Amino acid sequence: MTGLCTDLYEIRMAASYLRRGMLAPATFSLFARRLPPSRGFLVAAGLADCLDFLERLHFDAAELDHLADVVHLPAGDVAALAELRFTGDVWAVPEGRVVFGGEPLLEVTAPLPQAQLVETALLNFATFQSSVASKAARCRIAAPEADLIDFAARRTHGLDAARAVARASALVGFAGTSYVQAAREFDLPAAGTMAHSYVEAFPDERAAFRAFAEDFPDSAIFLVDTYDTPHGVRTAIEVAGELPRGIGIRLDSGDLGELAVQARRQLDAAGLTGARIMASGGLDEHQLAALVSSGAPIDAYGVGTKVGVSADAPSLDSAYKLVEYDGRPVMKLSAGKLTAPGAKQVHRGTAGRDDVLALRGEPVAEGREPVLEPVMRAGVRTSRDDSIRAARRRFEQDLRWLPEQARRLTDPTPVGVTWSASLHRRAAELRRTLEIRHGVRAEVAPP
Amino acid sequence: MTGLCTDLYEIRMAASYLRRGMLAPATFSLFARRLPPSRGFLVAAGLADCLDFLERLHFDAAELDHLADVVHLPAGDVAALAELRFTGDVWAVPEGRVVFGGEPLLEVTAPLPQAQLVETALLNFATFQSSVASKAARCRIAAPEADLIDFAARRTHGLDAARAVARASALVGFAGTSYVQAAREFDLPAAGTMAHSYVEAFPDERAAFRAFAEDFPDSAIFLVDTYDTPHGVRTAIEVAGELPRGIGIRLDSGDLGELAVQARRQLDAAGLTGARIMASGGLDEHQLAALVSSGAPIDAYGVGTKVGVSADAPSLDSAYKLVEYDGRPVMKLSAGKLTAPGAKQVHRGTAGRDDVLALRGEPVAEGREPVLEPVMRAGVRTSRDDSIRAARRRFEQDLRWLPEQARRLTDPTPVGVTWSASLHRRAAELRRTLEIRHGVRAEVAPP
Numbered sequence: 001m002t003g004l005c006t007d008l009y010e011i012r013m014a015a016s017y018l019r020r021g022m023l024a025p026a027t028f029s030l031f032a033r034r035l036p037p038s039r040g041f042l043v044a045a046g047l048a049d050c051l052d053f054l055e056r057l058h059f060d061a062a063e064l065d066h067l068a069d070v071v072h073l074p075a076g077d078v079a080a081l082a083e084l085r086f087t088g089d090v091w092a093v094p095e096g097r098v099v100f101g102g103e104p105l106l107e108v109t110a111p112l113p114q115a116q117l118v119e120t121a122l123l124n125f126a127t128f129q130s131s132v133a134s135k136a137a138r139c140r141i142a143a144p145e146a147d148l149i150d151f152a153a154r155r156t157h158g159l160d161a162a163r164a165v166a167r168a169s170a171l172v173g174f175a176g177t178s179y180v181q182a183a184r185e186f187d188l189p190a191a192g193t194m195a196h197s198y199v200e201a202f203p204d205e206r207a208a209f210r211a212f213a214e215d216f217p218d219s220a221i222f223l224v225d226t227y228d229t230p231h232g233v234r235t236a237i238e239v240a241g242e243l244p245r246g247i248g249i250r251l252d253s254g255d256l257g258e259l260a261v262q263a264r265r266q267l268d269a270a271g272l273t274g275a276r277i278m279a280s281g282g283l284d285e286h287q288l289a290a291l292v293s294s295g296a297p298i299d300a301y302g303v304g305t306k307v308g309v310s311a312d313a314p315s316l317d318s319a320y321k322l323v324e325y326d327g328r329p330v331m332k333l334s335a336g337k338l339t340a341p342g343a344k345q346v347h348r349g350t351a352g353r354d355d356v357l358a359l360r361g362e363p364v365a366e367g368r369e370p371v372l373e374p375v376m377r378a379g380v381r382t383s384r385d386d387s388i389r390a391a392r393r394r395f396e397q398d399l400r401w402l403p404e405q406a407r408r409l410t411d412p413t414p415v416g417v418t419w420s421a422s423l424h425r426r427a428a429e430l431r432r433t434l435e436i437r438h439g440v441r442a443e444v445a446p447p
Numbered sequence: 448m449t450g451l452c453t454d455l456y457e458i459r460m461a462a463s464y465l466r467r468g469m470l471a472p473a474t475f476s477l478f479a480r481r482l483p484p485s486r487g488f489l490v491a492a493g494l495a496d497c498l499d500f501l502e503r504l505h506f507d508a509a510e511l512d513h514l515a516d517v518v519h520l521p522a523g524d525v526a527a528l529a530e531l532r533f534t535g536d537v538w539a540v541p542e543g544r545v546v547f548g549g550e551p552l553l554e555v556t557a558p559l560p561q562a563q564l565v566e567t568a569l570l571n572f573a574t575f576q577s578s579v580a581s582k583a584a585r586c587r588i589a590a591p592e593a594d595l596i597d598f599a600a601r602r603t604h605g606l607d608a609a610r611a612v613a614r615a616s617a618l619v620g621f622a623g624t625s626y627v628q629a630a631r632e633f634d635l636p637a638a639g640t641m642a643h644s645y646v647e648a649f650p651d652e653r654a655a656f657r658a659f660a661e662d663f664p665d666s667a668i669f670l671v672d673t674y675d676t677p678h679g680v681r682t683a684i685e686v687a688g689e690l691p692r693g694i695g696i697r698l699d700s701g702d703l704g705e706l707a708v709q710a711r712r713q714l715d716a717a718g719l720t721g722a723r724i725m726a727s728g729g730l731d732e733h734q735l736a737a738l739v740s741s742g743a744p745i746d747a748y749g750v751g752t753k754v755g756v757s758a759d760a761p762s763l764d765s766a767y768k769l770v771e772y773d774g775r776p777v778m779k780l781s782a783g784k785l786t787a788p789g790a791k792q793v794h795r796g797t798a799g800r801d802d803v804l805a806l807r808g809e810p811v812a813e814g815r816e817p818v819l820e821p822v823m824r825a826g827v828r829t830s831r832d833d834s835i836r837a838a839r840r841r842f843e844q845d846l847r848w849l850p851e852q853a854r855r856l857t858d859p860t861p862v863g864v865t866w867s868a869s870l871h872r873r874a875a876e877l878r879r880t881l882e883i884r885h886g887v888r889a890e891v892a893p894p
Binding site (some may be wrong): 011012013019020026028063070106121124140144151153181183191192194198199200204205215216227253254282305310315 | 451452453454455456457458459460462464465466467469473475491510517519559563566568569570572574575598600601602603604605606607608609611617625626627628630631637638639640641642643644645646647648651652658659662663665666672673674675678699700701729732752755756757758761762765767768769772777778779780781786817881884885
C-alpha cells in the first residue's frame with residue numbers, strides 16, 4: 001500500500017497545495033451522511049487498516065517516476081511528494097462501537113496536502129468494513145446463541161476483501177472463519193467441513209464419510225445433502241457407530257429448519273444427542289431470525305455471501321469532507337450535501353440513548369460520554385488496545401445500550417442525532433457568510 | 448497470493464485426497480446457476496487473475512508451518528502439500544464475452560487435490576469481476592456515446608477491489624479510471640479533476656479555479672457545485688477568459704440534466720462551445736439512460752459506487768462443481784442445485800442467437816461457434832491475446848450479437864440456453880444410477 005493507492009485528483013490537489021505552500025493544518029471528517037434504509041445502526045470498522053495506511057504512506061522511486069513520466073508532474077512536485085509522509089493527528093470511533101448517520105467515523109487533522117491525499121484509502125476502508133461489520137452485527141442479533149462462521153471468501157470482492165470480511169465479522173462476535181489466510185493473520189479459529197465434491201469423488205456417501213472421519217477424527221462433520229438429506233443423515237449415523245468420537249452434520253440446501261428438526265430426531269433416536277447440526281446456504285439475518293424463532297435445532301451457521309458483500313447495502317453514502325482549514329471552518333452548500341463545519345465530537349447519552357453532535361472542544365454534559373478518541377498523534381498511533389477482542393467487548397457493550405427500535409431487523413429507526421447549540425450557531429454563521437460571498441441561498445439547516 | 452488463500456475445507460479435502468492417492472484427473476465447472484433478475488447477460492471477467500493464481504499456486508515454508516502447528520496437519524500431509532503445484536488444464540470463456548446462467552465461465556481439469564484446492568480463489572475472482580464487468584457493460588449500453596470514467600475506488604470493497612473494478616470496467620469500454628495504481632498497472636488513462644475541498648481551501652471559488660488552471664493548464668476541469676452551480680459556472684467562464692487554453696466543468700449534485708442544460712447555455716453564450724461537461728454523483732445505468740434520453744448535454748460521466756460494488760447485484764449465484772472424476776461423470780441431486788455432469792462446451796448460435804450447452808467432445812453444428820477456449824495446458828498459459836484491448840473487442844462484438852431483450856436495462860430476458868441431446872442423455876442416465884444407489888428420487892431435469 002503506497003502513495004499511488006489513491007485517486008488522481010488527490011495527487012493533483014496535493015501537488016497544487018505543495019506548490020502554493022498551502023501547508024496549514026486541515027481537518028477532514030469522514031462520516032456516512034445517512035444510514036441505508038435497512039440499517040438502524042452502523043458498527044465502526046476499518047480503523048486498523050486506516051492507521052496502517054497512514055503509517056506507511058509514501059511514494060517509492062518507481063511511483064515517483066510514474067508521476068513524472070506518465071502523469072507529467074513537474075520535477076518540483078515530484079520532489080515534494082517524495083518527502084511526503086503522514087504527520088497528522090487522527091480522532092476516531094474505536095472499532096466495534098455503534099455510530100449513526102452524520103457522525104464522524106474518523107477525523108484527520110494534518111497539513112492540507114497529506115490530509116487530502118489519504119481520502120480515497122480512508123473512505124474505502126471505513127466504508128467497506130463498517131458496512132460488513134454492521135451486516136454481520138445484525139446476524140449476531142438474529143442468532144445470539146448460535147456459533148456464526150464466516151463462509152464468505154468465495155464471493156467477496158477479491159481475496160483482500162475476504163481478509164477484511166473475516167476480521168469485520170470477528171469484531172462483532174463471529175466464532176470463526178473458513179478463510180485460512182485471515183484466520184492465520186488475525187489468530188481466529190479456522191473452520192471447515194467438506195464439500196459436495198468430496199462426497200462425489202468417492203464411490204458412495206458412506207465411503208466418503210468413513211474416509212473423512214478416518215482422516216479428521218476431531219472434526220468429522222458430514223455434509224449430508226449431496227443426494228438426499230434424510231438418507232445422508234442415516235449414513236452419517238451408521239458411520240458414527242464405527243467411530244470412537246462424535247460426529248456433526250451440515251445441511252446446505254432445502255428447507256433447513258424442517259430438515260434440522262428431522263435430522264435432530266434421527267440423531268437423538270440413535271443416541272447421538274451430542275452431534276451438532278450446522279446449516280449454510282445463502283443465509284442472511286432475516287433467514288437466521290426465522291430459523292431461530294421457528295425453534296430449528298441448529299447449533300452453528302455458516303454465513304457467507306450475503307454478509308461478505310453486505311448484499312442489501314453493499315456501500316454507504318460516506319464522505320470525507322474538509323471542515324476546517326488554517327483555523328477557518330468550512331462547509332459546502334451543494335444541494336442535499338450540506339456539511340457541518342469544524343472538528344467534532346459525538347456526545348452519547350449513556351442513560352438517555354441519544355447522541356449529540358458537538359464541536360470537539362465543547363464540554364461533555366453529565367450523563368453523556370465522548371465517542372471519538374485520539375488514535376494517532378503526529379503520525380504515530382497512540383497506545384490503545386486495538387485488538388479484535390477489545391473491539392468485540394465494545395460492540396457487546398454498545399449492543400446492550402442500543403434501543404430496540406435501532407436493533408430490530410425490519411424497518412429499524414436509528415438513534416436520533418441532534419446538533420449542539422454551538423454547532424448550530426457555527427453552521428448558521430458560516431452559511432450566512434458563504435451565501436453573501438457566493439450570492440446564493442443555501443437550503444435550511446439539518447436537524 | 449499463495450496456498451492459504453483458500454477455505455479450510457479445501458485444504459482438508461486436498462490432504463485427504465493426497466493421503467488416499469486419489470490423484471486421478473477431476474473436472475470442475477465454474478458457472479453462475481442463474482442470472483440476477485436485473486441482468487439479461489453477464490460479461491466474463493476475472494480470468495487473468497485466475498490464471499495468475501494457478502501459475503503461482505504453492506505453499507511457502509511459513510504457511511506449511513502454520514498447517515502443521517495450527518491446523519494440526521500431520522507431517523505426511525504437509526510434505527505432500529509442499530510439493531503441490533497446479534499442473535492442470537483450463538478451458539474458459541475469454542474475458543469480455545457474454546455468458547448466461549448455467550454456462551461454464553471456466554472448467555478446470557487437474558489431479559483432484561489441485562483442482563479442489565483452487566476452488567475458493569477461482570470462484571472469488573470470476574464471480575466478483577464478472578459481476579462488475581456486467582454492471583459496467585449496462586452503463587455502456589445506457590450511454591454509448593459518452594466517455595465513462597471509473598470513479599469507484601473510494602467505495603469498492605478494499606483497494607484490491609478498486610484495482611479489479613478499474614480493469615473490469617475497462618474491459619467493457621470505460622475510457623479511464625480515477626484510481627492511479629490501476630491506471631499504472633493496466634496502462635489505462637488516469638482521470639481526475641478537483642474535489643470540493645480544493646474549492647473550500649481557497650478564500651473563494653474564483654481563487655481556486657485560477658490556481659488549478661495555473662497548475663494544470665491541460666486539464667482545467669472545474670467542479671462548479673460547491674456553493675451554487677450557475678454561480679460556479681459563471682466563475683468558471685470568467686476564469687476561462689484569462690486562460691490560453693480551454694476549460695471543462697464537472698457537476699456533482701442536484702438535477703444533473705437540468706444543470707447541464709443551463710451550464711451548456713451559459714458556456715455557449717460565452718463562446719466556450721468546446722468546454723466539456725462532466726457529471727458524477729451516485730450514477731448507475733438507469734440514471735445514465737434517463738440523462739441520455741432527456742438529451743442532457745453531458746460529454747463524460749464519472750461512474751463510481753454503483754458499478755464498483757455492482758450495487759443491485761453485488762454477487763452471483765456461482766458454483767464450482769465437480770462434474771467428472773477419474774473418467775466417471777458426477778452430479779449432485781441436492782434440492783434446487785442439480786448440476787450437469789461432464790466437461791462442457793457452449794455452442795453459440797451465430798445467426799440464431801441462442802446457446803446450446805453441450806458435452807465438450809460434441810461436434811459443433813453449422814451456424815454455431817464454441818465459446819470456451821483452452822487457456823492453460825499442464826499448468827502453462829496457452830499463447831492467447833489476453834490484453835484488455837482484445838477483451839474489449841470481444842465485448843463490442845458480442846454486444847452487437849446480443850438480442851434486444853437481453854440488452855435492455857429493465858426486465859431483461861437472457862438468451863435461452865438449452866441442453867444438447869447428449870448432455871440430456873448423460874444427465875438422465877447418471878440421475879437414475881444415483882437415485883438407485885442412494886434410494887432417492889431427484890427432481891426433474893432442468894431445461
